[in-house]
Amino acid sequence: MQFVINRDYFVQSVQHVSKAISSRTTIPILTGIKIVADHEGVTLTGSDSDISIECFIPKEENDQQLVDIVQEGSIVLQAKFFTEIVKKLPSDKIEVVVQDQFATTLRSGSSVFNLNGLDPEEYPRLPQIEEDNLFQVQNDLMKNIIRQTVFAVSTAETRPILTGVNWQVENKQLICTATDSHRLAMRKAAIETNIDELNFTNVVIPGKSLNELNKIIDDNNELLDIVVTENQVLFKSKNLLFFSRLLDGNYPATKNMIPDHSKTDIILETKGFLQAIERALLLSRDGKNNVVNFKTLEDGIVEITSVTPEIGRVTEKIDTKDLSGEELRISFNGKNIIDALKIVDSTEVKISFTGAMSPFLVRPVESDNALHLFSPVRTY
Amino acid sequence: MQFVINRDYFVQSVQHVSKAISSRTTIPILTGIKIVADHEGVTLTGSDSDISIECFIPKEENDQQLVDIVQEGSIVLQAKFFTEIVKKLPSDKIEVVVQDQFATTLRSGSSVFNLNGLDPEEYPRLPQIEEDNLFQVQNDLMKNIIRQTVFAVSTAETRPILTGVNWQVENKQLICTATDSHRLAMRKAAIETNIDELNFTNVVIPGKSLNELNKIIDDNNELLDIVVTENQVLFKSKNLLFFSRLLDGNYPATKNMIPDHSKTDIILETKGFLQAIERALLLSRDGKNNVVNFKTLEDGIVEITSVTPEIGRVTEKIDTKDLSGEELRISFNGKNIIDALKIVDSTEVKISFTGAMSPFLVRPVESDNALHLFSPVRTY
Known part of the structure; x- marks a missing residue:
């Protein structure tokens, strides 16, 4: 693998996918960021197996070349070091070269980093999501919905289901509820969808996932795609995929309270x-x-x-x-x-x-x- | 005691004297701020017995009334709560009233705090300083001198003398030296003094004292009075006294290194x-x-x-x-x-x-x- 990439785009994408990475993971390969270079651009992935984030940097955007792919390929690099390194590299371009045995060289200006990489074949595949239940909410509205509910989730692990926010959809309205059993916060919002019969009740998204998502999505009025499956939710915006597992169990009925x-x-x-x-x-x-x-x-x-x-x-x-x-x-x-x-x-x-x-x-x-x-x- | 005081001045003075107060003190009265109201204004004192800070708020400044003294007196109030309270009071004036048994009332707008005070007679006296060895340095220069030396002091307690900065004066020049035995920082500066024969070599000021002093002195070109005695140093600027004890022992000779x-x-x-x-x-x-x-x-x-x-x-x-x-x-x-x-x-x-x-x-x-x-x- 060999490519030269725009530093600012690379830094931002590395910071985004780093949000999914936990230093406390028990799966060694998940301490790394997966980097894939193909003919379309460079894709970065970070995951702690609950949350997975994928960022794509296209070869070109708005007539500006962002990536020059010399040779396609992939590598996994330790997130802890890599994130700091790309932030501090001196030039506005970074060259990434992978040689034998996953030995990786980063070059920028007069700086050279030789890093020991990990085998990208060991990196787990991201979940495959059927896009049956797709709806849309504006980015800025989604940030508000998260901010106005997630603070009320339980931090105690005694009832794990309460550490998440319950999402329901009925009549093209999203109803989000969080409670720690002493206080409850509820927020409603209209959604956009082409599916007339879109209805679900027991989708419980971990509070931690929503907090990380909130840090990544931009505060603008572009539409965020949201896809719900039985055990995963996927948020899709431009060049970004954010997967979170859902919490198992039945969220308590709150309507009658x-x-x-x-x-x-x-x-x-x-x-x-x-x-x-x-x-x-x-x-x-x-x-x-x-x-x-x-x-x-x-x-x-x-x-x-x-x-x-x-x-x-x-x-x-x-x-x-x-x-x-x-x-x-x-x-x-x-x-x-x-x-x-x-x-x-x-x-x-x-x-x-x-x-x-x-x-x-x-x-x-x-x-x-x-x-x-x-x-x-x-x-x- | 009863007075009404300008909130902003009170807040700033309380924050200044709080810098001397340690929650880990073994002397209960030193967890408090001493407040004295007399015919000239209000004086606040905080101390951890190593550092003592005294702030004075005059009755008037620049034709603005800052304090209205209704009845002179004194009290000691718990610093931890008092600092937070004055910051959050709703009106730009604060009334302080002490009744029997040190019961103290703070009033501001529609807020009323009733606090249990401590006996001001128990508060230790500040050191009496003979002003024989007095010299002056501009505030902004003093901030630079501190910043450029104090980072190099030792943080290990194995050689306590190295946790301080050594100050020497000879030929109207101040020489400040800090070392942790692996690195040394030295900074010279001209001083102003009326004493021709002002010379001293082994004045060692705790790094912690200099760090706190640096936070309090303003970044301007006014002159700061500095008085050195055998075991204390006193910094005097407008309405502010900052006392620090000196470290015992002989600072190592660094010149030949x-x-x-x-x-x-x-x-x-x-x-x-x-x-x-x-x-x-x-x-x-x-x-x-x-x-x-x-x-x-x-x-x-x-x-x-x-x-x-x-x-x-x-x-x-x-x-x-x-x-x-x-x-x-x-x-x-x-x-x-x-x-x-x-x-x-x-x-x-x-x-x-x-x-x-x-x-x-x-x-x-x-x-x-x-x-x-x-x-x-x-x-x-």
């Missing part, structure tokens, strides 16, 4: 509410439960308090935009509310309570495509 | 040399010795190589600006050279070798106020 009536409704300015809870938690920084007490007062004012006996007490008063229904005293995990308020795309939120012992809803005022559900905390 | 002749002299472009060594070390990232081999070739070219048997080999060729004297092959710790090249204020450096087994010098070409000395590494 969401209350359909309320006794107290409050509209608050998102930023002021967020900052008040952040201050209320300042004294419980070392505490584990992050409990905040919330109380309605007269004249449309709510009060937030938090007490840490040995340190002190915080009291915050907030003017509501609207307060209707019954008086209320409730305690909740302030950290969970902060997580949600940080990703709400709305200057005001509506909070709907059905009593001090019942889960309550936080929703953006400016759209109905998202909701957050929280369990209260018993303080006695 | 610096070779006064050379057999091979090379002038290199600083940035290109730095980047070549950085690349040469890429494959030895997990290695401990960071050994780089350096060799003169024909036509004013030098070659840098590094080999990590299981991973590969790097070869870098560099055009010198000038190369004179004997041929040379030498090995050295590349990481130490990188540290020095990063802080050299010169686009070119001159390297002077006196043989493969002898220490060598790296000096800026554009000034004679700094030098770096390195031991070679034996590779056989």
Whole structure:
């Protein structure tokens, strides 16, 4: 194998596929990046067997030559070193030459790296995906959907299914749900598809996969192809394939958990509410439960308090935009509310309570495509 | 005690004095910030007994009222919480009120913090400093002196005296030296003083103190007052006092270590040399010795190589600006050279070798106020 490649494109592609590579893998070949040069260009692959990422650099793009293929071939190079090397090479072109026994030479300017490569024949094949269930979402919308749900997945391995985000499609609408059983985040979005009967309910994508995908997809309005199979999901954008396995098991039914009536409704300015809870938690920084007490007062004012006996007490008063229904005293995990308020795309939120012992809803005022559900905390 | 204070000034002063406070102190009162309000303004103090920092906020500055003192007094508040709280308070004014039993209330906008304070009478007094040995250096020059020496102190506690930077003054010149016994950094600077006979040799300031001082002093050309006593150094700038204890013991004589002749002299472009060594070390990232081999070739070219048997080999060729004297092959710790090249204020450096087994010098070409000395590494 021998080719000369544009450094910036190479660096970006190497960084993309590196996101799939784990240093803790038990399969030695997966610590490497697979590089394949053929007559169309150069393809890079990284994988930890849960996530696989493939990046393609074409020979030409926009009339600019990106790769000059002298001899086709393939090699696997240690990702840990290779990623750092390509970033620091001095010239805007990099020559890659593979000789006998996978001995590989990288040349750039006056730098020469001789690296011991690995046998590309040992590298596992990527999953073959049947593209029956294909739909599309804009890149920027997909980034929002991920950001607004994945923070709420469980980090505990006691119920592995909750470490993923549940994706459902019905009536050309995608419904994404994440919960760690104390809080739930749900986000809806319209999808584009040519398949009239596209419906599925139990597609659970690992939170880690979605986080890595979010780092790679560009923040633009191009369409991202999404293909769902029984045990894999594939995201396809220009020159990029991102595969993730799905989680096994049945995601819990969450629809009936969401209350359909309320006794107290409050509209608050998102930023002021967020900052008040952040201050209320300042004294419980070392505490584990992050409990905040919330109380309605007269004249449309709510009060937030938090007490840490040995340190002190915080009291915050907030003017509501609207307060209707019954008086209320409730305690909740302030950290969970902060997580949600940080990703709400709305200057005001509506909070709907059905009593001090019942889960309550936080929703953006400016759209109905998202909701957050929280369990209260018993303080006695 | 009761006062109302400008939030931005309060935040900055609290952050400054916090730099002296260690959470690992064995003296409970030193986990707090001491706050004193008197008729002139508010004084904050933080200390870990090695470093003590005092910040003063005057009642008025530039016709702006900064503090309104309602009642004089003092209190000690837990630094960990207090620093975070003042940063996040919602209004541009903060009211501080101390009641019985050191119970303290902070009010700002609609936020109220009730904190348990500590008895200010328990707080240790700051050292009393005789200002016999006073000299001055511009703030920005002092920052440079610190940056260009402190990186070379020893981090090992086997020879505690080497964890500090040695300061000498003779003939109105400050000479600062740091060494970990493998590399040495020296920086000279002119000082301003009214004392004709100001001379001292064995003032050793802990590296940690200089690092903290560097974070606090502004990057401007105002004069910083420096006072040296037998066991303390005091830095004084506007509204700020920074005390550090000195290290006990005799700093080793370093003057005779610096070779006064050379057999091979090379002038290199600083940035290109730095980047070549950085690349040469890429494959030895997990290695401990960071050994780089350096060799003169024909036509004013030098070659840098590094080999990590299981991973590969790097070869870098560099055009010198000038190369004179004997041929040379030498090995050295590349990481130490990188540290020095990063802080050299010169686009070119001159390297002077006196043989493969002898220490060598790296000096800026554009000034004679700094030098770096390195031991070679034996590779056989």
